[in-house]
Amino acid sequence: MKELFKGYYRPSESEFQEIWKSATFVLDANMLLNMYRYPEEARTQLFTVLQSIAPQLWVPYQAALEFQRNRLTVIAEQKKRFSEVRKVLENYEKGIISELDNLQLKKRHSSIQVDELVSALGEKITNFIEKLEQLEATQLSVTDNDPIREKLDKLLEGKIGEPFSQEEINKIYQEGEIRFKDEIPPGYKDYKKENENKNDIFTYGGIIYKRKYGDLVLWKQILDKALQDSIKSIVFLTDDEKEDWWWITESQGKKKVGPRPELVQEISKYAGNKFFYMYNSEQFLRYSKEFLNTNVTDESISQVGEIATESEIKFSNRYSVMRKLEYLACKYVLAWLKNRYYNSIVVENERRFPDYIVHDSKSGKSLGFEVKLSRDPYATKFILRDQQYRGYYEIKEGSLDEITFVFVTLDEETASKMLQILQRNSIQLPPGVSLIIGLLNLENETDFTSEFCPLAEFNRDIL
Known part of the structure; x- marks a missing residue:
């Protein structure tokens, strides 16, 4: 049996x-x-x-590929924790001070004195933030040499x-x-x-x-x-x-x-x-x-278990949110394209790459547009390098005359960093390939033509 x-x-x-x-x-x-x-x-x-x-x-091979594709995202996630903790502490201090000020204790109570408490609390938070900044300076960044991956490379050499x-x-x-x-x-x-x-x-x-x-x-x-x-x-x-x-x-x-x-x-x-x-x-x-x-040690076993469970839950929740944001990015870029090329035919591409094709009535050209939602400005250059020659191949094969990669960000700070990184690295775009960086405004869900706002556009002569 x-x-x-x-x-x-x-x-x-x-x-x-x-x-x-x-x-x-x-x-x-x-x-x-x-x-x-x-x-x-x-x-x-x-x-x-x-x-x-x-x-x-x-x-x-599939596991190794997924590791390489997601490594920078995890590093950036860990780096982001420092600013999140700093923000919580600063808001906590401001909140306590504001609530105590609202009570107007100096005017309305003769014996409750909170100045010493507020001062001591502020000092503690300031000292902790200073230590936090020291730790942050040693935290692995997406642009640093990666000693963890180096150890994994050595451990797994010949085993992929x-x-x-x-x-x-x-x-x-x-x-x-x-x-x-x-x-x-x-x-x-x-x-x-x-x-x-x-x-x-x-x-x-x-x-x-x-x-x-x-x-x-x-x-x-x-x-x-x-x-x-x-x-x-x-x-x-x-x-x-x-x-x-x-x-x-x-x-x-x-x-x-x-x-x-x-x-x-x-x-x-x-x-x-x-x-x-x-x-x-x-x-x-x-x-x-x-x-x-x-x-x-039992402590390490416990820590590994907690972190693995937490990362799986966060990944599941984040996965659902990212799917929705990616859908909205495509949806609003499509609306923007239809508005920009209002006299032309704009279609979704059944071949999946690029996402949309515009048959431009003015030039007679077939223009491809590939949408990429980007929340990590440092990963953008790697995504672009990976994808741009795929776009150039479509042009050489005659499927398209031009292709534009539309990188959609959710905030101006990310867009600004993305621009700085791309310009600093002097990325060379192939002929016919261009790049648009824009902002997705999620505050208004009814006026679809105004949701995507392009901030900068580059071709091989500009970038």
Whole structure:
């Protein structure tokens, strides 16, 4: 019976001993990205544990690609925390002073004296902010050399899988349509969150990727690795908490029992795999003490668990917000295009890239417009470098006469920094490629023609 229903059986204690000795440990992108969120001591201890099993580590190409694409966003997120804390403290001090002033105690009460309290509080906050600024000066920035990635590069050298070809990727997408409709894991949770628009698609290395199939592509790479190398035991290390990876049951609250039984069955059938198991980062550190005799502290285990859970929740919430903002950015840029080219035909591009095509009645040209929502000004130059030659290729192939990348920001400060960065780096645009930086005003949701406000426009002769 156990052979028929492997996914419903947890490995025995002796089997776990065997797994930890000989298994290939597969790292997900979120495990690598969370390295930037952990306190230094917890990060050091996690690195030490990973180094102790270095020969057993492997990273699917999809996970490595997602790590590289999201690394700067996580670094910027950590840097932003300093200004957020500073703002909270300053507002807190101002709020207390304002509330006490409203009471007019000097005029209306003879014995309550708050000047000493306010002075002491202000001094404490000022001292803390000074220490905060000192810490901020040492915090990793998006433009700094990255010692964390350097350590990961060294640890994972020669341990990254190969990418799939476009033909292989396309077959996985076709299979994914069927799997996700039937909620066959993994990845159907991401499929439900994504809308079929340009933000679902990106390119790298000449391959066109759809983000909603990312987990399925990763899973297929794990399956192929297990088959090609005849791997009998695989442990997948992931901080993804969704039910399309984990077998979750109700027992005085939701409990993760282990990997989804369907996944265990699929890898066993496909690759003859004997064991497939999963740990999140907290579980991995905790059980490393038992099976690897590591010296990980309980404090580090607790910190890693809290941060991994928090980042997953924030990612889920932020993901929904970003989808809405990206939709609004496209919607309002489209309205602006229709207003700007009011005598021309403006259409959404069925080929997905670029987003919109304007058949200009004045020039007779086909003009492409690709919309990019940007909340991180430092990442803009990398996105532009990655995308501009894709646009130039469309021009050379004759699909378009010109293409414009429209970077949409949500505030003037981000737009201003973006302009400074682009001008400072002297980015060379290919012929026919231009750039617009603009602001999305979300205060008025009815006058669609005035929501997107272009602030600057560049072509290869200006930038």
